[in-house]
Amino acid sequence: MPLLHNLFLLIKKLSTFFSGDYLNAARSTSGINALPNGEAMYRYNIYFxxxxxxxxxxxxxxxxxxxxxxxxxxxxxxxxxxxxxxxxNCSTICKPTNGLCLLKQLRKC
Structure with missing residues (x-):
């Protein structure tokens, strides 16, 4: 069980890092548009x-x-x-178990 204990400690350490140092240093905005020249970078990425x-x-x-x-x-x-x-509901009910099943169902249409 030492492996599980060590894994738990590492996950706890990672969680502490994310909720502390990482979150405190993170920007409050999201997306490329919030960066300087963000809109131009976004349009360039679309083209690229x-x-x-x-x-x-x-x-x-x-x-x-x-x-x-x-x-x-x-x-x-x-x-x-x-x-x-x-x-x-149809999507949920009609999920095929394999590709051949799906193909058979679609050929009936």
Whole structure:
């Protein structure tokens, strides 16, 4: 049990560090926008990582429209298999045990 005792002591030490020194030295803001030139860095990262010149707001709107589109497709699949409950409940109930099971269910649609 010395291993568990040592592990417990290390976790306690880490917790003390985070709630003390680390938290006291941390900034009160979050996100890159709170840093000097943060907005410019954010836009540069979008271009660097995605090769897009789109504004962050445009990317966000695209994400929202994709969620709407995919949700509509999922609703259609749910209706095609004859499920009348909510999409959330269908997702919970219809979890396949493996990929072949999922493929079989989707081919029925």
């Amino acid at each position: 990582l995605l090769q897009l010149l789109n504004l962050p707001e445009e990317i966000y709107e695209t994400g929202l429209s994709e969620v709407t589109r995919i949700t509509a497709e999922m609703e259609q699949l749910k209706n095609n298999i004859g499920y009348t409950g909510t999409l959330k």
